[in-house]
Amino acid sequence: MKAVHFGAGKIGRGFIADLLHNTGYEITFVDVNEKLNAEMNQYHNYYLYVIQEDYRRKEIDKVSALSPITQPEEVTQAITDADLVTTAVIADNFPKIANNLAAGLKARLDAGKERVNVIPCENAFYCGVMLKKELLKTGILTEEELDKIAGIPSTAVDRMVFAADRDGRDGIDVGNTFELVIEKEQLVDPDAEPIKDAEYADNLDKYLERKLCVVNGGHTMSAYIARQMGYDIIQDYFMVPENKQLTRDIMLQAGAFIEKKHGFAHEDMVDYIDATIGRWSTPGVKDTVERIAKAPIRKLDPEDRMVKPAVQCEEYGLANDLILKGIAAAFLYDMDGDEQAAQIQAYISENGIEKAVSHYTGIEAGSRIYNEILKYYNEYAAQKTNK
Known part of the structure; x- marks a missing residue:
């Protein structure tokens, strides 16, 4: 399974990608940080350190990264081929990712691919509605086309994450508890659970x-x-x-x-x-x-x-x-x-x-x-x- 994740910051790598990895996805990050992208493309892994478990090291492997600035075509293709798309960019930054994400979804629609879940994992009230509005503002997709190609639920997210420089690599310290609640009704298949260990709620x-x-x-x-x-x-x-x-x-x-x-x-x-x-x-x-x-x-x-x-x-x-x-x-x-x-x-x-x-x-x-x-x-x- 393949997942495209926008945002390789602490929440992106330390929380959402951790769950994606546990679910079995290969993860392609989309981020503007060229140094971080280069490191992930060199090693195809990074490490988390669980704070409450004496900083036990956990490997997140099968990862790669793309730049939305210098590799827009590759980002579009990755979205076209993905089984899941997620974000952790801070909701204020939705306008910055909207064009790349909309272009990928439009290409996916034109290629006749199936609908895909696009799950924004942001600390904002009804972030799914916010993301959908920004995607429509691009003019790349009509609302009918967007609904035809994507399910965009809102979420509630919570995990303790901190940047860490350990073992000569850019790692992340994480708490051992978390909460990711996903709006069930807005998923492509409300009965499916695309991310392991998330909670799926009728009343978000x-x-x-x-x-x-x-x-x-x-x-x-x-x-x-x-x-x-x-x-x-x-x-x-x-x-x-x-x-x-x-x-x-x-x-x-x-x-x-x-x-x-x-x-x-x-x-x-x-x-x-x-x-x-x-x-x-x-x-x-x-x-x-x-x-x-x-x-x-x-x-x-x-x-x-x-x-x-x-x-x-x-x-x-x-x-x-x-x-x-x-x-x-x-x-x-x-x-x-x-x-x-x-x-x-x-x-x-x-x-x-x-x-x-x-x-x-x-x-x-x-x-x-x-x-x-x-x-x-x-x-x-x-x-x-x-x-």
């Missing part, structure tokens, strides 16, 4: 919202708060019991609306949260606040990991004060080199925080949660000034 909403709002939201808000406290490494923040408890409480607030909306048992939610925080606190793991907090404009979107749970908790009459503090901290995030952080700070300088809150979050000016965010923002700003 509950998993998507749990992952996005509880896990991604808790991690991101912790990073923004940690930045205000002066931390650069998130594990240093978690070493302080009060900080770990704050993150747990933020996640429990987000989890409360998930429980109410989707029927998760509270005990299960608590176990899910504690296991997640335990993973983030694994000894020897080193993850930066900069990585977790990057791209704050996207993360402040009304449908993303912070504002969504804040608004939903408000609608359900549930506590959300700690979530609102996390949102406020995001407006003070000022990491050098983060273009979106710079854009937010420039907007605040020109228009004021009052306009910025509504502009980026969609929260109505004058509402209770709007006023609370402003209050917490000013408290954080005062603390920063007094340092």
Whole structure:
């Protein structure tokens, strides 16, 4: 079996390709990193190191790589011949892969090949819908043609992965637990399971919202708060019991609306949260606040990991004060080199925080949660000034 995977970053190689390899696929990566491509084409393998198993080395073999820039024809042919296509590129980068992917699917259609599953594995709400929109924007395929040649489900993804330079090779440290939930109804064959060890769900909403709002939201808000406290490494923040408890409480607030909306048992939610925080606190793991907090404009979107749970908790009459503090901290995030952080700070300088809150979050000016965010923002700003 052959799989084409867009994105040879940490999630791509350390998570999705690991599952593809376990399923029995030969994997062709499509990535712009020529150095990494050359290494995979030289050795046709790479290594993962399982953190909780004393960094046990695991080989991922039968791999090769193509450049979408210098080898577009080869990418098209690979998609034409593939049994499965997957992505792990960050949903914001869908426009960058859309032309290559659409061209491959069109060639596949013209060649009379069967429909293929195209599974985007991204931390974004209904990433399958997002990818389909970008493919249609290329004009290479009509919606009818796209539906005729591809099944594009959305997913929920979660695994701890870190870059590692071991044994003189570019490897990846990975956690021993993961979650990949695939929207069953959108697969070419809803009864098939194209990726081993994934979970196939009829109701993806509950998993998507749990992952996005509880896990991604808790991690991101912790990073923004940690930045205000002066931390650069998130594990240093978690070493302080009060900080770990704050993150747990933020996640429990987000989890409360998930429980109410989707029927998760509270005990299960608590176990899910504690296991997640335990993973983030694994000894020897080193993850930066900069990585977790990057791209704050996207993360402040009304449908993303912070504002969504804040608004939903408000609608359900549930506590959300700690979530609102996390949102406020995001407006003070000022990491050098983060273009979106710079854009937010420039907007605040020109228009004021009052306009910025509504502009980026969609929260109505004058509402209770709007006023609370402003209050917490000013408290954080005062603390920063007094340092």
